[in-house]
Amino acid sequence: MILTLSCPDRHGIVAAVSSFLLARDANISDAQQFGDASSNTFFMRVVFEPADGDAQPAIRDAFAPLAARFEMDWTLRGGEPRKVMILTSRFDHCLADLLYRWRIDELPMQVTAIVSNHPRELIGHVDLGDLPFHHLPLKAGDAAAKAEQEKTLLRLIEETDTELVVLARYMQILSDDLSRALEGRCINIHHSFLPGFKGAKPYHQAHARGVKVIGATAHYVTADLDEGPIIEQDVERISHRDTPEDLIRKGRDIERRVLARAVRRHLEDRVLLHGKKTVVFED
Known part of the structure; x- marks a missing residue:
């Protein structure tokens, strides 16, 4: 799956996203991030393999409160064409x-x-x-x-x-x-x-x-x-x-x-x- 997000830059975003995925036993295969100092905006793209049986709708619902806390504009896709x-x-x-x-x-x-x-x-x-x-x-x-x-x-x-x-x-x-x-x-x-x-x-x-x-x-x-x-x-x-x-x-x-x-x-x-x-x- 691919998670992309942008939000106001602040401490703890990477840790929060990583901890969320770790708690769901997901395996991160690629992660990139960038902080734009001129606009104080943080950008991130994470590719991960979810745990067996962990479906995209469930991950989306669980991630929504975290996204709201950091005021994220985010997407989650399963990698389908x-x-x-x-x-x-x-x-x-x-x-x-x-x-x-x-x-x-x-x-x-x-x-x-x-x-x-x-x-x-x-x-x-x-x-x-x-x-x-x-x-x-x-x-x-x-x-x-x-x-x-x-x-x-x-x-x-x-x-x-x-x-x-x-x-x-x-x-x-x-x-x-x-x-x-x-x-x-x-x-x-x-x-x-x-x-x-x-x-x-x-x-x-x-x-x-x-x-x-x-x-x-x-x-x-x-x-x-x-x-x-x-x-x-x-x-x-x-x-x-x-x-x-x-x-x-x-x-x-x-x-x-x-x-x-x-x-x-x-x-x-x-x-x-x-x-x-x-x-x-x-x-």
Whole structure:
């Protein structure tokens, strides 16, 4: 099981959690913690094996008074695969990579559906197998159609009990309402090293500025475009010889690995939100 928590920092939190698990004869296999002095906030992630017969509901009920005493914001999960929906457009490299990692059991998730604003035949390089596919088209500049499309999308998310939505180069801006509905459970890959080069064509922006490194950023989606809490980033050096097309080619590799790392860390409860930032416990 995985216990994550954040609370006001004070003496005795680690001892209290450890003593609680010891009293229930649980075995801790991994524990990480971090205290943020600037906000006086404590963060912790504990992986443990419960004693035989000790069920998750019973542990949850027993832990609740301790959590209340320390004013914890906490979660307890059994490690079961999360339900994930992947949204994509015509760029299929991130989708292909996620599905490959899922098929080799690198990503502990259950794919509820693949959704695209383009028909399935335009995602021809990806083997979707028998995964449910939904074509939810959009017409540029049609606000009413966009609102209806997002209603359909949100209904699909709710009907499938989807816990995480991944924007795998889904080249559409979510509305403020949908962004708020998916707060903390929607990850986007931005093909730039944020906060620089936001919006469209960041590689062309980077080329025009003569940058020496390019990168990609995986972040949670918020109503503020490309401003959500950052989960993972990576970069690669480039030179004056690289064209915008070279940057796009090199960027695809960065985008794939950055998104995969961000999704895996979310699925493994390694990411704790902290205002506009995140605390990410490494593996």
